[in-house]
Amino acid sequence: MAHVSLYRRFRPRTFDELVRQEHVVRVLKNQIGSGAIGHAYLFTGPRGTGKTTVARIFARAINCENPKDGSPCGKCPACLALAGGSMDISEIDAASNNGVNEMRDLREKVQYPPVNGRYKVYIIDEVHMLTDSAFNALLKTLEEPPAHAVFILATTEPQKLPATILSRCMRLDFKLIPEEDLEKHLIRVLDEVGKKYEKEAVSAIARAGAGSDRDMLSIAEMCIAYSDDLTYEGVTAVLGAADFQETCGLVSALLRFECGEAIEQTEKILAAGKAVGVLVRNILDLLNQVLVAKTCRTAEKLLSLPKELFAAVKNLADRAESSAILRATEIMAKTENELRYTASPRIVLETAIVRISTPSQDLDIDALLVRMDALEQELKTIKETGVIVSAAPQTTDVQIHASERGENSAQPPVKEDRSAKLVQEAEENGDDDLPPPMEEPMFEEAYFSDEPYTFKAHKNENSALPKGVEKAIEEPKPQPNVLQKGNSAVPANAVATFGLFMRTLRKTCRNGVLVTICSDLEAEYDGDIFVLYTDNDTVLRSLRREEHAAMVRQVFEQIGIANFEVRGRNQTAKEDGIAQLKRDFKDYTVEVK
Numbered sequence: 001m002a003h004v005s006l007y008r009r010f011r012p013r014t015f016d017e018l019v020r021q022e023h024v025v026r027v028l029k030n031q032i033g034s035g036a037i038g039h040a041y042l043f044t045g046p047r048g049t050g051k052t053t054v055a056r057i058f059a060r061a062i063n064c065e066n067p068k069d070g071s072p073c074g075k076c077p078a079c080l081a082l083a084g085g086s087m088d089i090s091e092i093d094a095a096s097n098n099g100v101n102e103m104r105d106l107r108e109k110v111q112y113p114p115v116n117g118r119y120k121v122y123i124i125d126e127v128h129m130l131t132d133s134a135f136n137a138l139l140k141t142l143e144e145p146p147a148h149a150v151f152i153l154a155t156t157e158p159q160k161l162p163a164t165i166l167s168r169c170m171r172l173d174f175k176l177i178p179e180e181d182l183e184k185h186l187i188r189v190l191d192e193v194g195k196k197y198e199k200e201a202v203s204a205i206a207r208a209g210a211g212s213d214r215d216m217l218s219i220a221e222m223c224i225a226y227s228d229d230l231t232y233e234g235v236t237a238v239l240g241a242a243d244f245q246e247t248c249g250l251v252s253a254l255l256r257f258e259c260g261e262a263i264e265q266t267e268k269i270l271a272a273g274k275a276v277g278v279l280v281r282n283i284l285d286l287l288n289q290v291l292v293a294k295t296c297r298t299a300e301k302l303l304s305l306p307k308e309l310f311a312a313v314k315n316l317a318d319r320a321e322s323s324a325i326l327r328a329t330e331i332m333a334k335t336e337n338e339l340r341y342t343a344s345p346r347i348v349l350e351t352a353i354v355r356i357s358t359p360s361q362d363l364d365i366d367a368l369l370v371r372m373d374a375l376e377q378e379l380k381t382i383k384e385t386g387v388i389v390s391a392a393p394q395t396t397d398v399q400i401h402a403s404e405r406g407e408n409s410a411q412p413p414v415k416e417d418r419s420a421k422l423v424q425e426a427e428e429n430g431d432d433d434l435p436p437p438m439e440e441p442m443f444e445e446a447y448f449s450d451e452p453y454t455f456k457a458h459k460n461e462n463s464a465l466p467k468g469v470e471k472a473i474e475e476p477k478p479q480p481n482v483l484q485k486g487n488s489a490v491p492a493n494a495v496a497t498f499g500l501f502m503r504t505l506r507k508t509c510r511n512g513v514l515v516t517i518c519s520d521l522e523a524e525y526d527g528d529i530f531v532l533y534t535d536n537d538t539v540l541r542s543l544r545r546e547e548h549a550a551m552v553r554q555v556f557e558q559i560g561i562a563n564f565e566v567r568g569r570n571q572t573a574k575e576d577g578i579a580q581l582k583r584d585f586k587d588y589t590v591e592v593k
């Protein structure tokens, strides 16, 4: 027996065998029931959703002598005649018969009455491929059709049809078939042909079908040819999906921002013969799964991956930020698009890989993230301070003012020093562009206004100067006061301080290279010392060059941090650097721990 493809073998013969499209079927069944058959229909929708199948069932049903619930009975003389192929049902593929001559031919033949049944049905597939003159010829027929003629036009692109044609047809839209319905259908088919299958393999095939029953069954057929039993591994091999673990390793490197590792992994996969387009598709699919696993509680059910694969996806999701996954997806999606127009797909892919894994190169996003982090920290500080002040003992305004003055007696002079120093430096440098020394309007207000003392003063002190800063200013040793409560030993949040540093640097510094280098640094507190870390020796050397060091020093002065260091993560570089560091910052306490 000749091989019959699954799709043809399981092509529905009645409306009830159809997968979904109930909305279309209901309209057609009602028309068959009432005998009110139109003379022109337009079936639109994505490929493989059943347009031609429905057209064929409908064509037989309207000719059937006693249709069962709208479907052809298959037993009456008309059904039997039509089953063997009849002149009464003509299928025309407009993609290959798109000329005016074919349409004229149709116009002539349509005049002859049907041989077996009541109607002559013309199914014109891919009708949008007709030429303009062919459309005109068809239009003539649609305008004055003989009573026995029914036209069913099928197309994936209805927007390409002339309005004159559209207005003469009853339009029915076919929809993509949901994955779970495709799955159910595939399981029915597999049970019938007696194939064993893994649940995950069926899900993978249904997903690959992307809403089209025909596509799904074609893929299933390939998979069955590949191995006797349908396994998930077999299916991914047939679908050309890269080995999951390899893609997983690549995506993991991308989300950990390990540029070198990501490029290495890419090279490895491409060297194994994977096409760039397929790899990009695989990365996108995996990123999508990771995002679903990250955001969705029912991810395991939604993704329906084998257990260990889901565990890998979940692991990736747990370790990455949603923003990073989204950013990677966006860049990859753009890359997929760019691949269509490029002659060097590999370069496009690798550029994308580098962009994803080095977010600091993306100045805008990085800048926003840094600023956002700083803002969040400031907000947190304000909230914390607000609580502290409201919890403070009830005292009169004057008392608080006095106590503030007393406790912070070391502060005003230092601030003056700082301003003075700034001005002095500006004079020395002859630099008029220096930003004005930091003002403390709220601080002044708190001293002189009649308003009751609120947390505004604290807020201002704290938001303008992160907690650690204040500590640095308060020489020789911090006095216990309201502000210091709760964070006496721990210096302020390094992220907030770093955010302040970066903003001030951007405002002050005209050297784009330095700003870029700095935005890449990590910041931590080492005891009282605010430390900027880099694991790149070149960056470290560059930061220690006199003009860069001077600028960094200046910025730290502006934000009032006296204790700071630039360190290499690399131990040897660090030791090398200590001597250099001490020379560079000889006016400051350099503490090596």
Ligand SMILES: [Zn+2]
Pocket (backbone or CB within 6 Å): 063, 064, 065, 066, 067, 072, 073, 074, 075, 076, 077, 078, 079
């Ligand atoms: Zn019949």
